[in-house]
Amino acid sequence: MGALSIRNVRKSFGDVHILKGIDLEIEPGDFLILVGPSGCGKSTLLNMIAGLDTPSAGTIHIGDKDVTHALPKDRDIAMVFQSYALYPNMNVAQNIAFGLEMRKVPKAERDAAVARVAKMLQIEHLLDRKPGALSGGQRQRVAMGRALARDPSLFLFDEPLSNLDAKLRVEMRAEIKRLHQATRTTTVYVTHDQVEAMTLGDHIAVMKDGILQQFGSPHDIYSRPATQFVAEFIGSPAMNLVAAKVAAGGLSAHGVELSLSDAQRQALAAAGMANGADVNYGLRPEALSLADEGLAAHITMVEPTGPETYVTLDSAIGHLVVRAPGKFHPVVGDTVHLAWSTDDVHLFDARSQARIGM
Template identity: 55%
Template sequence: MSALVVDNIRKSFADVETLKGINISLQSGEFLVLLGASGCGKSTLLNIIAGLAEPTGGDIRLEGRSLIGVHPKDRDIAMVFQSYALYPNLTVRRNIGFGLEMRKVPVAEREKAVAEAARLLQIEPLLDRRPSQLSGGQRQRVAIGRALVRNPKLFLFDEPLSNLDAKLRMEMRTELKRLHQMMKTTVVYVTHDQIEAMTLATRIAVMRNGQIEQLASPEEIYNRPATLYVATFVGAPPMNLLNVVATPHGLLIAGGDTVIPLPPALLSKIPQDRNIKLGVRPECFRTDAADGLPLTLRCEVVELTGPELILSGSVGGQRLVATLSPRTRATAGSDVALTLDTEALHLFDAETGMRIETA
């Protein structure tokens, strides 16, 4: 039995349909990330699962029990908010155990649960402090501890790291990953940050305009994006997209005479004389490969980040970005010979935005 089933969930506000039939089946111990831009409906879906909003249609089932109409406190779900939501006048110890206190859990049992959560989160020295005496990362650990002590069937996280600076976000991502690996808990996590999604999730649901564009593992999302939106939303720098037309000799870059030659076996699977988007990840280009598909980049900007060199320029009059070894020699205004493997190519129908399968 699936731990969580989201069955054709819809949500409308007046005449505006925010969720347009969401279907997800989540197994026990999975870490699902709802990923998408602001306004895509991910937080609305999380609130419906938590019971903070009711759906217009569909069903939510947790371990086989429908949650429609069930009060939030009776759903056996714990939620961690973006804003920490700590009580400023209570110590860390009481903040973590407050939910158990309200449920009349015996003191000894409550203190044991708080101590265990503090040990897991490595905040034992902070138990007698108040929230105003804590850093942002420490406050978020306390908020997570308050959810942990309840030992619920499902954890919900609503952009819990967005208020932290870059270094703290990285540290907290590691902590969340460690906790999930230790506790094998079932998690639904909302974020607009693709790095969080890729590093934390066992599966990612990429959402857009109230629908799921693709639901798959991080590897599948990155290596085989189902749509143009997924291809460009996941990845930094984002995937290059070139307008091309399939010809008997290869892919002609629109607006010029540059042709990318393809093996006949691959070319035969591509619709001829149709507008196609050719996608290539920036990191898939090489300058030292003896074989591969040749491209010449007219370099305009060179950026050294430390571990990589980012070249921005054009191929056949269209924009392209390549990330290469920092030892690569390139200057603005020069031509750089690049190669890429046929397995690095992603093809999409320019009109529908759907992936063209060539495997």
């Protein structure tokens, strides 16, 4: 059994089904990301792991212990909230030590734990300050320090960076990753930010409407999305999707034949996609390249970001976005040509939105 096992977990409020049978398992030391849009059920699932809510059905094990109905205090977990949840009347050292004090840990051990995590988080100089005198990033470090002091078997993070500005989010994201690499404590982290998901997680669970869409490594999620939703949600800019129809064993979009490999043609046939069937033809923005010949497209918008430039184009097969090098300076209104490899093509059944083929 893994460090965390979630088996057929469901949650309903009357006729409203929040979670619809979630199955997940991670090994000790793993960093699991629960990601998805607002309302997908990720925070509800985290609350059930924490013991703040109970499943309507299914079981949750932490290690070899069934904690489905156990109290939070009996789960050996530590949680970091979006709101920090610090005691304003206590200084930093007292906030970090509070949980240990409630468990009647001897003062010498508490002091040693505070010193250890303060050094790890580089907040030794803040130990005498109250939360009101700290910045948002410093408060988040204190909240993390309180969790680290517990030395739990499982860390839970509930969108901990949502209240920080963009620069600080990047810094704290790196800090959380560094801490996990140092401690190797099993971690479950909830976010709606797909960049956080890709950069932090050993494994990612993508959720939508209470259903687990895909569970895998960041590489698997990005390079082989199991559903069209995953393909569109993970990746920025989002994957280009072209509405196409099966014709004579190939694909056609608005009269333009779309290139396919032999394996992709075989996958269409194996999936029962007969002539006239609707298929969505997917290409990541970086899979498209500017070429001397190929699909003609007119530039309609240019978004420079520094290292990269996002170019939006109109073509015979629809709107497309290209991720180009930052040194490329396209002009709105110009006509360019696009080329791509069939190795980079993703196919989805337009009806079920499931991936077609490997």
